[in-house]
Amino acid sequence: MIAGVLATTLAWASSAAANPEPWQLNLTRGVTPTSEEVYQLHMLAFWVCVVIGVVVFGAMIVAMVRFRRSKGAIAETWSHNTKLEVVWTVVPVLILIGLAWPATHVLMHMADTSHSELTVKVSGYQWKWRYDYVEYQGKTVDKVGFISKLAADSDRTRQLDSGLDPWDVKQNGYPDYLLNVDKPLVLPTGVKIRFVVTGEDVIHSWWVPTLGFKTDAIPGIVNDAWATIEKPGIYRGQCAELCGQDHGFMPIVVKAVSPAEFEQWLAAQEDATRLDRAARTAQADTTTAQPRG
Amino acid sequence: MAQQGAYYVPHGSKWPIIGSVGLFTTMFGAAHWVNDSYRIGKPVFFAGIAVLLFMLFGWFRSVIQESLAGHYNRQVDVSFRMGMMWFIFSEVMFFAAFFGALFYARSLSVPWLGGEGHGVLTHHYLWDDFSATWPSNGPANVGGAFQTMSPWGIPLLNTLLLLSSGITITIAHHALKAGHRSRLLVFLGLTVLLGAVFLGFQVHEYREAYEHFNLTLNSGIYGSTFFMLTGFHGLHVTLGTIMLIVIWLRCARGHFDKTNHFGFEAVAWYWHFVDVVWVGLFLFVYVL
Amino acid sequence: MSNAAAIHHDEHHDTPKGFFNRWVCSTNHKDIGTMYLVFSLTMFFIGGSFAMVIRAELFEPGLQLVQPYFFNEMTTMHALVMIFGAIMPAFVGLGNWMIPMMIGAPDMALPRMNNWSFWIMPFAFALMLSSLFLPGGAPAGGWTMYPPLSIQGGDGIAYAIFAIHLMGISSIMGSINIIATILNMRAPGMDLLKMPVFVWSWLITAFLLIAVMPVLAGAVTMLLTDKYFGTSFFNAAGGGDPVMYQHIFWFFGHPEVYIMILPAFGIISEIIPTFSRKPIFGYKAMVYALACIAFLSFIVWAHHMFTVGMPLGGELFFMYATMLIAIPTGVKVFNWVTTMWRGSISFETPMLFAIAFVVLFTIGGFSGVMLAMVPADFQYQDTYFVVAHFHYVLVTGAAFAIMGAVYYWIPKWSGHMYSERLGKIHFWCSVIAVNVLFFPQHFLGLAGMPRRIPDYNVAFADFNMISSIGGFAFGASQLLFVAMIVHCVYKSRQKATSQVWDGAHGLEWTLPSPAPFHSFTVPPLIDDSKLAHGDVSH
Ligand code: HEA
Ligand code: HEA
Ligand code: CUA
Ligand SMILES: [Cu+2]
16 A cells, blocks of 8 residues: 555655645645745655555565464564664664654744745634735835635535535636635735734634645734745635634635735735725715714 | 451442432533523532432442441452542642643743743734733733732631641541540541631632622633632532541441541541642642 | 452352343443443444544535534534544453453452443433534534634533543543552462553553543633633633643643553554464563553643644654654554564454554554654644544554454453454455545645535545545444344354463463353462463563
8 A cells, every 4th residue: 555655646746736636645845945845854754654664564464474374384482682672762763863853944944934024914713814914025014904705606606505516616727616715815926924823713724735834823812924935826725723614614815926016916905095094084074074064 | 357358349239320320410400500591400400419419328338338347358448548549649630730721821821922932923913012910810801900819818827727637637547546536536526627617718718809809700810720729629628528527427436446447548638638739729829 | 469359249149130230230340341342332333423424525525415513513523422432431341351350350449430430421421412402503613622612612512521521530430440450459470560461551541541531621621611600711811822721631632542542552462462372572662662652642742733833942842752652652563563473373353453453553653753743744734634644543543453352352251253254354344445434535634635624625526535435335344343243242153262262371261251250259370371471581
C-alpha cells in the first residue's frame, strides 16, 4: 500500500495544484516562501516514514514468510538482546532530531511577522468573514473594510434537497462550489502581508492552504501571521474550526494582484468610503433641517 | 476473625443498582433544573439525592455488619485502604483543574489581555484601555466593580480552625489506638465542631461578599475562580463533617478497637486532604 | 503482599439464579466483564450507525440527507459514544475478565464497587443519548466541546456534561478497582515483573484514568457554570480565555487517547508471543516503554492546539515532547516484530488482527509524527488528514486489538471454539474495507478538505465516495463479528480445551474452559517457565 501511495505521490508532488483538484493526493505546494518550506518539511517527514515503514513492514513480511509453522519452523527461545534494543532506541532519536531541526527553523521563520508592509485585520463571524485594511506602506488606510460571504449560487445549491447540481457551480471553467465568495480579499503580490486575526462570536480558523498557514480566530484574542504572495492568482480556503451549523459554508477567497493594481483598487475603495461618508453627513443635515422648514 | 486468610467476596448486592438509579435521577433532575424547567427539575434532583443517601446508608450498613462479623481479613483491609487513597488522589486532580484555571488566568490570560508579552496585539486591537491587575474581572469589568476579602480576617481564622481540627483528629486517633474511649469521643467531637464552625464562617463570608463587596460568581475571572474553588472546598468540608459525625456515632457504639478501625482512618485521611486543599486556597486565593 | 487468597463465601458457591440476581446484583468479575463487553458492542453499533449517517451524507457533494446542524450532532455523538461507550468499556470488560485470572486472584478486589462501575454506564448513556430527542438537539460542538460554541447550543449540553460526570465516576471507580486488584490480589510468587504485559498495561492505564478523568470533570463543570451561572472562565471579556478550556480539556484529552491504546498494546503483547510460540522479546523494555509513554502523555497536550497562537517557546516544547513519544512506541513495535522473528508462526484470527494492528497502528503513528511538526500541522490541523490519523490508531489500533482479544479469549469464556472460517472472513473483509474507508482520507486532508463539514467542493467528491463505500463495507463486515460471537456462544459444538492455543502461556490457560464461576479459590502455584513472556530472570 505504502509503495502505491509513494509512486502516486511522486507523480503529484511535482504538479501540486494551487486549489483543490480532483484526485489530488498530496499537500498543496503554495505560493509563499513559507508554504514552500512547509511543503518540503512535509515531504521530508513523508519519506522518513516511508523508509521506516519499508524496513519495519519488510521485516514483518520476511518473518511471516520464513518462520511459519506450516513450513515446519521451530521457535527459538531467546527473548533479549540489549545491543539491538539500544540501537532501535538511539536510531529513532537521531531521526527525530533530523525532523525537529528543520521544523524548528521553519517555525521560527513563520513566527516572525516583523517588517510587514500591509496589515489586514481578519474577523470571523458566524458564518462569514470581515476584512479591514489597517495600514499599507506605513500609512493607516482610511476605513476600507467589507464582509465576505459564500457566493449566492453556491448558497442556493447547498440547501438540503435543492435539486441543483454542485458540478454546475462554475466560474470561468473552475468548479468553485462552496469555494467562492461574493467579495474576495484583494492582496498585493511580493509584499509582506501581516494578518491580525480575531473572532467575533465563536472560534473560527482562517486558512488558505496556498498561503501555508492556519490561524485560529478567537473571540477576545488576536493572533497574527504573515505571507508574501509570490504570484498573482485566485487562492481559495475555508474556515477550519467548527463554528456551528454553517461552518462548512464560510469559504475564503484571496485575489492576489500586482502592487500597482492593488494600490489603484485600494485608492478606489478609500474614495468610495469618503463619498459614502459625505453622503451620509449630507443625509443627516437634511433630516435635522426638516423640522425647521 | 473467623476465617483468617480467606478473601471475602460478597455475594450479590442490590445497593449498586440503587446507587446508579439515584445518580441518574439526580443528574437528570439537575439537567432539567439548570435549563430552568424548575417544575420537574428541582423535585427530581432532590428525589435522586434521597435515593443516594438511602443507598449510602444501606451499603455502609452491610459493610459495617460484615466487618463486625469479622469477614474481613488483612488483605481486604488493604484493598479498602488502596481504594480510599486512590479516591483521594482523584479528588486532588479535580481540584488541580480549578487551581490550574486560577494560575492560568493570573499568570497568563489576564496579563496577556493587559498587553504583556504575547498579548501585545490582543491588547492593542481589542482592549487598549485595560491594564492588567489581580484581582480582575476582565477588560469588560464583568459583574461591576468589587472588593476582595481580606485574608487576615475570617480566612485566617478558618485556616486556624481547620489546622487545629487536623490536630484534634490526630489526638483522637491516638486515643483510639491507646483505647481511651472518652478522650477519643471528646476530641473527635471537637473536630466535628471545628468543621461546623468553619462552615458557618464560610457561609457568613459568602453573604458578606454578595451583600457588601459585590463580589459574586459573576465577578469575572476572579469571582469565578474564587467561588468555584472555595465552593467546592466547602462542599468537601460539609461531606467530611458528615462523615466525622457518622464515625463519632460508630465510635460511641464501639465499632472500633485498637488494631482495626479503618473506617476512622479513612475519614481522617479525607479530613487531612480537605485541610491541605484549604491551605492551598488560603495561599493562592486569599494571600497572594 | 497477598499472603493467601482462598475464597470465603456466605452461601452459594455456584452461579446465582435469576436475571436480577445474576446480572443486576452481580459481584462476579466474569459476569460484570461480560456485561461490559456486551454494552460496548451495543455502543459500537450505535456510534457506528451515527458514522454511517456521516458517511452517507458525505457520499457525494451537496446535502442529500440531513441538515448541517444535525450532521454536527452526529459527529459529536459518534465520537463520544465510540470513545466513552465502545472502546473504553471494552477494555474494562477485558480487564475484568482476564486480570484476576492472569494474576491468580479469586475475583476483583472490590466486587460490589465493580458492579456499580458498570451499572452507571447504561444510565450515563441513556442520559447522553436522550439529548438527541431534546428540542435543542444533542450537543453539536464536536466531542472536544470548545467554548464559546459548545455553550451556545441548546439544553443538550447540560445532559452531555452530566452524563460525562457519570462516566467519570464510573471510570474512576473501575480504575481504583483494577489498581487494588493488581497490587493486592496477586497470587504468591506473581511478582510485579512477572505479570503478563496486559496486566501491566492496565495498571498504568488505570493510573492515567484516575489522574485525568477528574480533570475532564472539572473542565466540563466550568463549561456548565459559564453557560448557566455566569462565570467567566472561558470569556476573555471577563479576564478568562477560550483557549484555557482547550488546555484543560487536552490535559485530559491526550492521556485519554493513550488510555485507549495502552491496553491494546497489552493485548497485542499477549497474542503475538502465543502464535509465534516464542517468549515476548524484551519484556522489561515493553513494561518500561508503557510507563514512559504514560509519563510523556502528560506533557504533550498542546499538540492539539498548535494553531491557537501559543508563544513560540510553547509550540517548540510541545513539538519536541510529542515527537519523543515515537521512541517508546517504536520500542514496542520493534519488539513485536522481533518476537515474531525466528518464531514458529501460525495465523489464527487473533494473530491476523494482531499483525494488522502492528502495521496499521504504525501507519497511524507515522501520520501522528507528521502532525507533531508544528509548521506542517498548520496545514494538516482540522483537516481529514487528522481524521485519517486518529481512525488508524483508534479503529485499526484500539478496535482491532479488541476484536483480536475477543477471538483470542472467547474460547476461554464460552468453552467453545469460534468458527475459524467465519473469523477469517470477518478479518479480511474488515481489514480491506477499513483501508478503503480511511486511507483516502489522508489525500482528502492534504488536498485541503476540512473536517466536521457536511458538504464539500466537487474536487473532493471521488475520494469521499470511495471512503463512504469503504465505510459501509466495514460496517457491514461487523455484522460478521456478531455472527461469529453468536455462533461461538450458542451454536458451536467444538469444545475448547483449557489450553486452547498450543502456544499459550500464563495462568488463565490453567483454568478449564469455560472458566469456573470463581477463578482461583485457592492461589495457584506460579511456574516461571509457564509465564506468557517466559522466564524474565535470564
Ligand atoms: C489511540 C489514540 C491515539 C494515539 C495512540 C495517537 C498517537 C499519536 N498522535 Fe494522535 N490523535 C488522536 C488519537 C491518537 N493519537 C486523536 C483522537 C486525535 C484528534 C483529536 C481531535 O482533534 O478530535 C489526535 C490528534 C493528534 C494531533 C493533533 C492534530 C491536529 O488536530 O492538528 C497530533 C499532533 O501532534 C497527534 C500526534 C500523535 C503522535 C505523535 C502520536 C504518537 O503516539 C505515535 C507514535 C507511534 C509511531 C511513531 C509509530 C511506531 C514507531 C516507530 C516505528 C518508531 C520509528 C518512528 C519514527 C522515528 C517516526 N495526534
Ligand atoms: C473512538 C473510536 C472511533 C471509532 C471506532 C470510529 C469509527 C468510525 N468513524 Fe469515527 N470518529 C472518532 C472516533 C471513532 N470513530 C472521533 C473521536 C471523531 C472526531 C469527532 C469530532 O470531530 O468531534 C470521529 C469522526 C469521524 C468522522 C469525521 C466527521 C467529521 O469530521 O464531520 C468520520 C467521517 O468519515 C468518521 C467515520 C467513522 C467510521 C466510518 C467508523 C467505522 O469504523 C464505524 C464502523 C462501525 C459500524 C458501521 C457499526 C456496526 C455496523 C452496523 C451498525 C450495521 C449497519 C451498517 C451497515 C450495514 C453499513 N468518524
Ligand atoms: Cu467559521 Cu468554522
Ligand atoms: Cu494528542
